[in-house]
Amino acid sequence: KILGAGPAGLTAAITLAKARKNVLVYEIGKRPKPNFNLAVHSFRNYGREYNAVKRLEKIVKLPPMKRIYKVFKFSPSLKMCEIVSKKPIFYTFLRGNDKRSLESSLLAQAKKIRS
16 A cells, blocks of 8 residues: 555555556546646666665656756855766656656556556
8 A cells, every 4th residue: 555646656666566566546537637737856876876766766657857967056155066977866756737747657557557
């Protein structure tokens, strides 16, 4: 039993279903409903020895993501610092009520496994 059909709950449900476990996901509404209509979020991909997105893609199919290789950071004194990397620093993706969003992608995969 999984409480909540957000990204974590659906990913857990997909993982368990692939392992041939019986899964029941409880959600307050009829489908996952984020607290926002549409937003851009990101996965941080620095400070680790592994690529977080590639690891997650071994579990679920992710929606299209944009790779970010350059960012600007500001120190407390507002000095700007440019950071450039050969590997993606962030991956951005859509969340919310859109067919291209993370929630829609995960829900479609969960329904496919169920049927």
